[in-house]
Amino acid sequence: MATIEALSERLKNYLDDNRVNQVRRAFFYAEQAHEGQMRRSGERYITHPLAVAHILADLNLDHQSLMAALLHDVIEDTGIPKDALSAQFGESVADLVDGVSKLTQIEFRSRAEAQAENFQKMTLAMAKDIRVILVKLADRLHNMRTLGPLAHEKRRRIATETLDIYAPIAHRLGMHSLCVELEDLGFAALYPMRSRYIGKAVEKLRGDHLEIIEEIRQRLEQRLGERGLPGKILGREKHLNSIYHKMRNRQKSFHEIMDVYAFRIITDSVDDCYRILGAVHSLYKPLPGRFKDYIAMPKANGYQSLHTTLFGMHVNIEIQIRTAEMERIANDGIAAHWFYKTGDSAVGDLNQKRVNRWVQGLMEMRERTDDSLEFIEHVKVDLFPDEVYVFTPKGKILELPAGATAVDFAYAIHTDIGNACVACRVNKQLSSLSMPLQSGQTVEIITAPGARPNPAWLNFVVTGKARSSVRHVLTSQRRNESVALGKDLLTKSLNSFGWKLGDIPKEQVERVAAHNQASSLDDLLAEIGLGNRMAFIVARQLLPAGSSRADVPNDQEEPTRVTIHGTEGLLVRFAPCCKPIPGDPIVGRMDSGRGMVIHSEHCERVRKGKEGDQDLVHLDWAKDITDEFSVELRVELERQRGVIAELANAVTHGDANIERINVEEQNAGHSRINLVLHVKGRRHLARVMRRIRRIRAVTSITRIRS
Structure with a gap:
């Protein structure tokens, strides 16, 4: 004790x-x-x-x-x-x-x-x-x-938390010895039988292979002696948790995983590391693609070493070569910094800077997340075991987790660069933003003023900083859009009563907001914009008691309409059932918590809900819309060679794009084709349909509205 x-x-x-x-x-x-x-x-x-x-x-x-x-x-x-x-x-x-x-x-x-x-x-x-x-x-x-005396469930909970959070943090801080022990203890607590089985198998294998291990060690010592190179050769044990995960993830047997002999060589200087590398490569043949230089490009946690895998004596031999200072940094990580405080160590200071950068990143993530549960999920993602090393156009190296994309790279440079990112070049070639990056690539981010993160980025970004930044911007955008939409809807409802929002006394606005459990007018407008509150009812509540103006809407007057520009963002969606386009008469239906869905006035779903049409909003299209909208057509035609190409050509000459094409064969002589096109409005659609009708094989063309 x-x-x-x-x-x-x-x-x-x-x-x-x-x-x-x-x-x-x-x-x-x-x-x-x-x-x-x-x-x-x-x-x-x-x-x-x-x-x-x-x-x-x-x-x-x-x-x-x-x-x-x-x-x-x-x-x-x-x-x-x-x-x-x-x-x-x-x-x-x-x-x-x-x-x-x-x-x-x-x-x-x-x-x-x-x-x-x-x-x-x-x-x-x-x-x-x-x-x-x-x-x-x-x-x-x-x-x-x-852990022994604790109840089974509590042991499992503590072990899971250790493996999910604390062992990865120890790894991220470069504290290898502590990380390995936490992982093995967590593994033994979660899977006691598997841990015992693998432990016994390792002991047995070590005894069986003692002679070959000793022979490899002697040959390495002899070769270093011949070259006059200082080096202490240590055997390197694989820990149980690592063996288990390699067996499970790589679908390999215990003996396949353990058919590798691992050694660590500790020497005096960086020059000696590279000289020893040459010596061991002259003794056994190196395996292609298995050499890694973490001295020139340290890992994100400060780890430095040369890694190489050799083939000799019919087995694979893994060798790590590092200095004594690198060995201490590898085992103790950030803790080594306090040891170095008494002296002057560039390695210790560099490691401290890396940790400071990581902690600063955690703080930025914390500021952008809505709650602690979301924050801890981002942190778990960010505690990565593997890195890729990519370059900026100016030659600066950035460490990113394996699987990181150009969007992760953009946010790693600066949050503003990530938010304004629209495209990227990888090794000077235009590339997809979602493509995982590889070590050694040079990445250039192309930005545009006014650009905003795409919600689809959340499907492929891997770093916590990128994920939390995208969510933060989308949440802010959603809030602003919900307030703006809510204001438009409330203004329209008040106008139908002959009132304006600015005419309502401030005390009355505050009372109505409190009644609807909103802390401010903006919160109330956001609730209306999200569809959680009906603008018509809130407008009735806002009217002062005993108002001399009309208590009911004036049905004789044309109802005030909300104008749709087509670029409203996250809270205005176009219904996939009727696919409305500019020129179609449209109405909006509020969808609780999600904003407004725009339908054609003739849509079956709208007609079915006509009885309670207070949740319907009368809409008008703006006159200057330049966006494209999806529309679906059904084309029936005679089967002829090359008719599909002719159809696509007609669409192209009509300045439209084909989003999707689906061919349904009717019989031996006729085909039915469903086309989803991008058009700018009804006039544009009419031009495209006229061009399609001119094709001799076409027998009919109709627009699908539901």
């Missing part, structure tokens, strides 16, 4: 006596605060924070982090306020403890919401001090090591 004396001795290796004594004082304070509290295992509660402090001490973390580790449950579990900790141990330590503490005083609707809110709180604390997450990861690691 860990003791404060053992911790003190460990800390004397890198901390002065004054700081060690501050850590001891934090321990005695925590011990007194947790007096009488026990863990499920029956141990005194103080053993947990002490074990967390030991984990951080193994990472050589500073004294404030260690004090926060010892005190991390004091606010949450003992009722001692943050102010008391601040007075005793300083503001920094109190902030760290508060950042790790859960939000226990708030009632949440579900466990998922509580998890999401607590993670969001911790993210805010991380933005101020990244050490918050280091304390939290050490806390989670010790909890995972001592």
Whole structure:
């Protein structure tokens, strides 16, 4: 069992006596605060924070982090306020403890919401001090090591949360050793039988292959000795969670996954890394496409190493080559930064900048998301294990998750670039925005003023920043459009009573808004625009009591109509049943929560609902519409060679585009063809239909309206 004396001795290796004594004082304070509290295992509660402090001490973390580790449950579990900790141990330590503490005083609707809110709180604390997450990861690691006494369901829940969030965060921060242990403990908790089976199989295989492993090691040492290259050769174990996922994802057997012998070579300098690479390539043949240079292009979490796979002695040999400093960064990641604070290390500072960039990205995502559950989903997406490296036109390297597209790239450069993106060039060739990028490509984003994100982007973007930015813009756009549409509809309804919105007293507007559970007039207008409130009823409510003007609409007067421009955006949709186009008489029907659907006046769906037509809005087309609209035609014709090409040619000469064509054979001599065209209005459609009628084989042409 860990003791404060053992911790003190460990800390004397890198901390002065004054700081060690501050850590001891934090321990005695925590011990007194947790007096009488026990863990499920029956141990005194103080053993947990002490074990967390030991984990951080193994990472050589500073004294404030260690004090926060010892005190991390004091606010949450003992009722001692943050102010008391601040007075005793300083503001920094109190902030760290508060950042790790859960939000226990708030009632949440579900466990998922509580998890999401607590993670969001911790993210805010991380933005101020990244050490918050280091304390939290050490806390989670010790909890995972001592899961045994907990109930089965709680073990599974904690293990799932660890694998979904905390292990990926450890990976993202470059803390490989901690990440591997969290993954293996989580795997063992979720799949105990599979974990035991794979563990035993690994031990047996290691014993069977001991001779060949030793022979490869000796040959590598001999070759390095011949070249006079310094290098310490270590065996590299595959951890159980990694083996299991490779078996499952690649559909391979255990022996296929384990038919690889892995070694790590630690050397003195970057030059030695490349020289050793040449030496091992001269000993065994490298496999094509399996060499990766993470020294020249480090991973997003700061990891640096040379990776190569060789074929020798009838087996594959994986080798990683790195310096001692890179090895420390690879194992301890961001935690290594505090070790380097006493000296001058470019690697440590670079790693810190990468982490700061990641945390800043989290903060931007948090600002753009509507709730904590959406935020945590974006974060899960962003905690990616694999990266692609692409270049800007000026040669700057950007790291993106595997599967990232040009839209993800645009948002990675700047949110404004992503919002204005309309096209892209990949290696100087125009390319699809949805095409996944490959490492080494040069990507140029083409923007246009006034451009807006396309809702379809949400189907293919992979980074949390891109997804949250697109959703944020679409939500703002939807809000603005719903307010504008609601204002048009309410104005129209008030006009039918002989009133204008500006004439309604402010107090009356506020009363009606409150009655409809809206906090402001804009909120009420948005509800009308979304179809959640009827403009006619709200207009009746707004009329002052005892109004001298008409209480009922004036049926003799032409009803005020709302003008449709065809570019209304997210809240005005054209019905797919009747496909109205400019020139058709149209009405709008409100669809609760989704805005307005525009139908032709003669549409069967509109006629069926005529009795309650208060939800119908009389509409007019604007005169300057330039957009194209879908319309469906049915063409019956005699079967002749080349008639489809002739039909397409007629549509092209009519300045229309074919969106879809469907041929239904009627009999041996006749065919029926359904065409979906893009036209600008009824006049344009009439021109196209005249051209189609001129085709000799055409016997009839009709527009399909339902």
